[in-house]
Amino acid sequence: MKKLQQAADTKANRELQSEAIIRLSGVGKWYGQFQVLRDIDLAVRKGERIVVCGPSGSGKSTMIRCINRLEEHQQGKIVVDGIELNSNIRNIDEIRKEVGMVFQHFNLFPHLTILQNCTLAPIWVRHMRKSDAEKVAMHYLERVKIPEQANKYPGQLSGGQQQRVAIARALCMNPKIMLFDEPTSALDPEMVKEVLDTMVSLAEEGMTMLCVTHEMGFARQVADRVIFMDAGQIVETNSPEQFFNNPRHDRSKLFLKQLLH
Amino acid sequence: MLYSFEFGDVIEAWPALVSGAANTLWLSAVSVLLGVVVAASGATAKTLGSRAVRFLVDCYIELIRNTPFLVQVFLIFFGLPAIGLKMSPNVAAVTAMVVNFAAYGIEIIRAGIESIPKGQIDAGKALGLGPFKIFRLVVFKPALQAVYPALTSQMILLMLNSSICSAIAATELTAVAGDIQSRTFRSFEVYSVVTAMYFGLSIFFWCVFAAVNSMLFKAGPRGAAR
Numbered sequence: 001m002k003k004l005q006q007a008a009d010t011k012a013n014r015e016l017q018s019e020a021i022i023r024l025s026g027v028g029k030w031y032g033q034f035q036v037l038r039d040i041d042l043a044v045r046k047g048e049r050i051v052v053c054g055p056s057g058s059g060k061s062t063m064i065r066c067i068n069r070l071e072e073h074q075q076g077k078i079v080v081d082g083i084e085l086n087s088n089i090r091n092i093d094e095i096r097k098e099v100g101m102v103f104q105h106f107n108l109f110p111h112l113t114i115l116q117n118c119t120l121a122p123i124w125v126r127h128m129r130k131s132d133a134e135k136v137a138m139h140y141l142e143r144v145k146i147p148e149q150a151n152k153y154p155g156q157l158s159g160g161q162q163q164r165v166a167i168a169r170a171l172c173m174n175p176k177i178m179l180f181d182e183p184t185s186a187l188d189p190e191m192v193k194e195v196l197d198t199m200v201s202l203a204e205e206g207m208t209m210l211c212v213t214h215e216m217g218f219a220r221q222v223a224d225r226v227i228f229m230d231a232g233q234i235v236e237t238n239s240p241e242q243f244f245n246n247p248r249h250d251r252s253k254l255f256l257k258q259l260l261h
Numbered sequence: 262m263l264y265s266f267e268f269g270d271v272i273e274a275w276p277a278l279v280s281g282a283a284n285t286l287w288l289s290a291v292s293v294l295l296g297v298v299v300a301a302s303g304a305t306a307k308t309l310g311s312r313a314v315r316f317l318v319d320c321y322i323e324l325i326r327n328t329p330f331l332v333q334v335f336l337i338f339f340g341l342p343a344i345g346l347k348m349s350p351n352v353a354a355v356t357a358m359v360v361n362f363a364a365y366g367i368e369i370i371r372a373g374i375e376s377i378p379k380g381q382i383d384a385g386k387a388l389g390l391g392p393f394k395i396f397r398l399v400v401f402k403p404a405l406q407a408v409y410p411a412l413t414s415q416m417i418l419l420m421l422n423s424s425i426c427s428a429i430a431a432t433e434l435t436a437v438a439g440d441i442q443s444r445t446f447r448s449f450e451v452y453s454v455v456t457a458m459y460f461g462l463s464i465f466f467w468c469v470f471a472a473v474n475s476m477l478f479k480a481g482p483r484g485a486a487r
Contacts, residue, residue: 070383096389107384111402111478120398121388153479173388 028075100170160191281437300366325364
């Protein structure tokens with residue numbers, strides 16, 4: 001029975017691999033002697049929404065930072081949108097153009113206005129005309145519901161507003177994939193909702209999303225799959241319903257128990 | 262112990278003092294502008310350059326910071342003509358001030374660059390910007406803002422140090438003062454007035470720096486957004 005299940009899993013995995021927009025195979029990474037990622041296999045389909053959770057230090061952030069080469073992997077293979085990530089700078093640039101990222105601490109550029117934050121990359125990377133870039137930026141600022149803040153500086157906005165700007169800034173590059181690295185962890189509780197609402201609406205439009213988050217409500221609502229990591233490994237991959245109601249692994253059970261307390 | 266002040270000679274020499282102060286002002290202003298350009302280029306080279314480039318910049322910084330300014334002035338004015346580079350006292354003074362200021366300026370700006378949180382660079386990379394664009398568009402201005410007070414202090418110091426250039430007869434304020442006191446022997450009066458004039462020049466420079474600060478760095482303190 002177990003063998004049959006395994007065979008089915010492998011077949012499903014193979015099908016997934018063929019249409020995957022992100023593919024990690026046997027990825028490993030070390031900080032000095034310490035191994036942070038161990039043999040990570042993951043395939044993400046176009047339009048799929050994946051939530052990555054796990055205890056701190058489990059390698060979740062490192063894994064998604066490897067996908068746009070903010071961290072370098074030392075073993076295995078990462079292919080994003082058909083391009084392999086290696087030391088070829090042209091490949092890295094191509095991938096970064098197509099992969100948007102939202103950070104825990106927003107990382108907006110404090111010396112630029114909100115509008116300039118949003119137009120910087122379209123102008124300098126996509127070589128758009130300033131007026132066109134501004135049109136695109138205003139479109140996305142309207143989508144995250146803060147067009148009226150366009151001429152302010154990041155320091156004048158609340159945390160929630162800053163994070164929504166960060167999402168708009170990433171969307172201005174018209175990415176195929178969005179990575180979220182604990183986007184709500186640095187926010188006051190009352191600001192979490194406004195950011196999550198933005199992410200939910202993005203998910204509903206079919207964006208391929210990989211979110212490191214502990215917002216389990218969000219995971220239930222939008223995730224196609226939940227990935228649980230521990231000690232640099234993917235311990236469990238499951239549907240949100242199965243993961244929350246009937247986790248397979250003891251480590252996931254313990255994590256969920258601690259999260260609910 | 263009673264000393265009676267006699268300002269008559271100083272008042273008589275007032276036009277010369279004013280022209281000396283004006284010379285100090287423009288020698289310093291030119292040196293500050295050129296110095297900032299050289300310092301910014303040096304800091305850029307030290308951040309983005311190859312190992313060899315960084316080593317050369319380090320050598321320059323250490324050489325200048327560990328030798329007296331007066332000796333540097335003499336080397337440029339008296340030494341360089343030996344290899345065919347002859348300069349007027351004022352040009353030699355500006356050259357010496359630029360070379361001296363830039364060494365300190367590089368280190369100050371580099372400190373600013375290092376103070377930029379790594380997250381800013383990550384954000385630039387994630388948006389697809391290359392290292393040079395990240396440096397120019399993301400790092401440089403906030404770095405300059407972070408060290409602006411230190412940089413302007415160094416600029417004031419440069420203006421005050423211009424007095425040392427009187428040793429090569431650059432026509433700046435201290436040289437003019439020396440001239441007047443050697444004619445009139447009214448040292449106390451002359452140097453009291455010159456002290457007040459340097460103080461006035463410093464206040465003028467601070468006002469200019471404050472205006473530039475509010476013009477360049479509109480975003481205010483950068484603590485709010487990491």
